[in-house]
Amino acid sequence: xxxxxVALLLVLTCSVLPAAQQTPPxxxxxxxxxxxxxxxxxxxxxxxxxxxxxxxRRGGRRGGGAGTASDPANDLVRRGVAVxxxxxxxxxxxxxxxxxxxxxxxxxxxxxxxxxxxMTLKRMLRQHHLQVTQDEARQMLGYLANEHGLTRTEAAxxxxxxxxxxxxxxxxxxxxxxxxCGGCHSLGRVMSQQRDAxxxxxxxxxxxxxxxxxxxxxxxxxxxxxxxxxxxxAMGDAEREELFARMRSxxxxxxxxxxxxxxxxxxxxxxxxxxxxxxxxxxxxxxLAGSWSVAGHEVGRGDFTGQTLLERSGADSYSSRWTxxxxxxxxxxxxxxxxxxxxxxxxGRSQRAGADEADAAKEVLLLDESWNRLEGRVFHGAFGEIxxxxxxxxxxGTAALVAIKQGAIEVPCKARVLEVFGHGFPADLKPEDFHxxxxxxxxxxxxxxxxxxxxxxxxxxxxDLGPRRLSFRTDPGPRALVLYDTVDxxxxxPGAGFARVGGVATPKQFERFEARAMHRGPDKKLWTADxxxxxxxxxxxxxxxxxxxxxxxxxxWVGVIESGSGxxxxxxxxxxxxxxxxxxNIGDVYVRAExxxxxxxxxxxxxxxxxxxxxxxxxxxxxDPAGGAVQAPVSVVPAADPVxxxxxxxxxxxxxxxxxxxxxxxxxxxxxHLLVTVPIYIQWxxxxxxxx
Amino acid sequence: xxxxxPLNRKAKRIAASFGxxxxxxxxxxxxxxxxxxxxxxxxxxxxxxxxxxxxLCTPIERDLYDCHHSCYWPxxxxxxxxxxxxxxxxxxxxxxxxxQIDLVFP
Numbered sequence: 001x002x003x004x005x006v007a008l009l010l011v012l013t014c015s016v017l018p019a020a021q022q023t024p025p026x027x028x029x030x031x032x033x034x035x036x037x038x039x040x041x042x043x044x045x046x047x048x049x050x051x052x053x054x055x056x057r058r059g060g061r062r063g064g065g066a067g068t069a070s071d072p073a074n075d076l077v078r079r080g081v082a083v084x085x086x087x088x089x090x091x092x093x094x095x096x097x098x099x100x101x102x103x104x105x106x107x108x109x110x111x112x113x114x115x116x117x118x119m120t121l122k123r124m125l126r127q128h129h130l131q132v133t134q135d136e137a138r139q140m141l142g143y144l145a146n147e148h149g150l151t152r153t154e155a156a157x158x159x160x161x162x163x164x165x166x167x168x169x170x171x172x173x174x175x176x177x178x179x180x181c182g183g184c185h186s187l188g189r190v191m192s193q194q195r196d197a198x199x200x201x202x203x204x205x206x207x208x209x210x211x212x213x214x215x216x217x218x219x220x221x222x223x224x225x226x227x228x229x230x231x232x233x234a235m236g237d238a239e240r241e242e243l244f245a246r247m248r249s250x251x252x253x254x255x256x257x258x259x260x261x262x263x264x265x266x267x268x269x270x271x272x273x274x275x276x277x278x279x280x281x282x283x284x285x286x287x288l289a290g291s292w293s294v295a296g297h298e299v300g301r302g303d304f305t306g307q308t309l310l311e312r313s314g315a316d317s318y319s320s321r322w323t324x325x326x327x328x329x330x331x332x333x334x335x336x337x338x339x340x341x342x343x344x345x346x347x348g349r350s351q352r353a354g355a356d357e358a359d360a361a362k363e364v365l366l367l368d369e370s371w372n373r374l375e376g377r378v379f380h381g382a383f384g385e386i387x388x389x390x391x392x393x394x395x396x397g398t399a400a401l402v403a404i405k406q407g408a409i410e411v412p413c414k415a416r417v418l419e420v421f422g423h424g425f426p427a428d429l430k431p432e433d434f435h436x437x438x439x440x441x442x443x444x445x446x447x448x449x450x451x452x453x454x455x456x457x458x459x460x461x462x463x464d465l466g467p468r469r470l471s472f473r474t475d476p477g478p479r480a481l482v483l484y485d486t487v488d489x490x491x492x493x494p495g496a497g498f499a500r501v502g503g504v505a506t507p508k509q510f511e512r513f514e515a516r517a518m519h520r521g522p523d524k525k526l527w528t529a530d531x532x533x534x535x536x537x538x539x540x541x542x543x544x545x546x547x548x549x550x551x552x553x554x555x556x557w558v559g560v561i562e563s564g565s566g567x568x569x570x571x572x573x574x575x576x577x578x579x580x581x582x583x584x585n586i587g588d589v590y591v592r593a594e595x596x597x598x599x600x601x602x603x604x605x606x607x608x609x610x611x612x613x614x615x616x617x618x619x620x621x622x623x624d625p626a627g628g629a630v631q632a633p634v635s636v637v638p639a640a641d642p643v644x645x646x647x648x649x650x651x652x653x654x655x656x657x658x659x660x661x662x663x664x665x666x667x668x669x670x671x672x673h674l675l676v677t678v679p680i681y682i683q684w685x686x687x688x689x690x691x692x
Numbered sequence: 693x694x695x696x697x698p699l700n701r702k703a704k705r706i707a708a709s710f711g712x713x714x715x716x717x718x719x720x721x722x723x724x725x726x727x728x729x730x731x732x733x734x735x736x737x738x739x740x741x742x743x744x745x746x747x748l749c750t751p752i753e754r755d756l757y758d759c760h761h762s763c764y765w766p767x768x769x770x771x772x773x774x775x776x777x778x779x780x781x782x783x784x785x786x787x788x789x790x791x792q793i794d795l796v797f798p
């Protein structure tokens with residue numbers, strides 16, 4: 001009744017509007033607006049105009065059911081996701097008209113990650129006078145993220161945005177996409193959305209309305225920029241008129257770079273996909289309740305294992321209890337709650353018992369196709385910069401091997417004890433239940449508990465180096481064993497650190513480093529792509545100047561690194577009067593790690609035998625008796641016992657390195673780069689409820 | 693550095709400051725700036741075109757109004773047009789009153 005009353009009002013309102021206002025303006029980019037069968041031009045206008053979201057507030061064009069549905073162009077069916085939430089309808093209908101199919105303008109034609117919906121909702125609160133309580137906002141977000149959310153593969157694409165990862169490169173993304181969008185924000189924001197063609201174009205319109213300079217800076221691209229060296233005198237009249245017309249229209253005579261990007265996004269991130277349609281048919285509440293084994297790694301703190309118990313507290317909602325055991329022997333108990341959005345995207349929050357809010361860590365995890373594995377990041381900090389990568393594996397009742405503690409095994413070794421973590425390990429374990437591949441023999445097994453087993457193993461000197469699986473009965477196990485003969489070098493992780501000064505006006509962004517022992521890999525060359533990480537180790541940390549300018553003194557000001565832990569704490573924000581030009585405490589420095597490691601001395605490589613042809617006539621072909629250059633190497637192999645090429649190849653293939661006999665304590669050093677930069681003053685996913 | 697010979701006074705001073713370096717340790721050159729708010733930067737904000745900080749506006753507080761009022765870079769600084777019209781009112785001159793500068797939407 002309410003809608004039809006609004007519609008009637010609109011018929012009256014529209015009838016007194018000037019004719020120009022009744023015609024839906026074309027969205028920027030030139031595509032004709034596609035309306036739903038019952039959506040009237042007035043509604044379409046609210047939807048297609050750049051300022052569409054605001055139109056309701058201004059009055060006059062509110063709603064969308066009015067009148068002229070007879071236009072055949074409007075009969076084109078625009079597919080959308082119907083809004084079934086009373087709360088969303090109630091609060092959003094003021095600006096977003098709803099048609100007979102339940103489609104609301106804008107809302108029904110895009111799907112997004114929970115974080116992307118959060119930013120939208122907070123923008124509506126901030127700028128469009130949305131009046132809701134925090135609880136209502138939470139419910140609305142829950143509905144939108146669930147019913148207008150992303151499928152598994154869609155969520156995986158932009159997951160790093162939700163995970164708030166600091167160390168992630170977008171350099172491999174499409175260049176036009178990077179230039180059009182990445183100049184102001186991460187591409188993860190783009191990748192966390194699915195829209196139809198009209199909606200993608202409206203996204204550009206929204207940006208032009210809110211941030212007008214985006215047109216010249218990002219959207220237009222270099223080809224559309226005005227020509228600064230135009231010789232007007234040399235132009236013909238017609239040519240000059242055309243140029244002036246182009247300048248008057250803001251240079252937009254055709255599709256610009258952003259339009260090309262949007263066309264590509266319409267194809268790659270369309271609203272309706274086969275995966276989404278399948279999920280609509282197959283959807284159910286994915287059951288997560290039960291016990292999950294956790295294995296993870298936190299930079300600066302090392303590996304950890306543990307268990308998470310999830311207990312269902314409502315539809316797709318769970319309470320969680322985490323028990324984590326860290327490599328340094330400490331344990332942590334955390335309790336919290338979480339929600340599974342759209343079947344695959346877990347968002348949770350947990351904290352230690354009795355700890356304050358600051359300790360609370362967010363969990364962003366993605367469920368895999370088998371529903372038995374959750375993978376993602378757990379993080380906290382003002383910028384989400386302190387975090388751990390985690391994998392959760394469901395305890396299905398079958399014994400499974402989840403993780404190996406310190407899986408790097410020195411070759412050769414005798415009676416090396418390996419701690420193996422999993423779930424459901426039975427009491428009748430035998431060494432034969434485990435298999436570590438060629439050259440490694442498991443001699444004993446000791447069951448500590450259903451989740452922890454100690455293996456004793458020998459590695460032969462001839463065992464193949466590199467990563468390999470440790471399998472257990474029917475479980476293939478993780479490829480987490482690494483065999484190595486010696487440590488070749490260490491490296492600093494992350495190799496390019498990133499921190500922000502803060503502490504006065506804005507929060508600090510911290511950085512943590514760890515040193516990782518490395519093996520040179522099959523190519524026997526250091527610092528190549530096939531090098532194998534072995535284990536993290538305790539190092540002594542310090543900062544060192546990275547000289548890039550004449551009076552470079554960054555290392556004095558940027559902050560301090562803890563010698564024992566590799567935790568970097570940046571200095572405070574604001575101009576520093578003691579520094580040249582009042583410079584901020586920002587800069588580029590090296591992070592230096594030093595560590596002593598007790599390793600095998602690698603014996604010299606066996607010399608490959610050079611195959612030669614048997615001598616004929618006492619002289620090699622190519623050897624110039626007149627004293628010229630000898631082209632073929634002169635062999636030292638006696639002529640009486642020549643090695644044929646095929647035999648030589650066999651010798652090289654079967655040649656094993658000699659068994660190392662000597663150990664040494666060796667000093668390893670490595671450097672990483674650290675960029676300490678200025679604060680970030682705006683965080684779009686935040687909203688200050690108290691200052692409304 | 694061993695293959696580069698400093699020619700002028702400035703280069704010699706930079707070379708001299710390499711004294712603390714050591715030869716056997718590699719450092720990864722900063723390849724792609726890691727993900728901050730964005731991975732692509734123009735000079736004047738978080739990272740300069742070389743991926744460092746030496747060419748940034750000094751101090752950055754001198755640059756704030758330019759980005760704020762012209763909406764030059766709304767992703768890093770609250771913009772005066774739509775989102776934070778009153779952001780700068782609490783701070784008359786950022787270089788002097790920088791501690792009044794606030795993080796928006798805490």
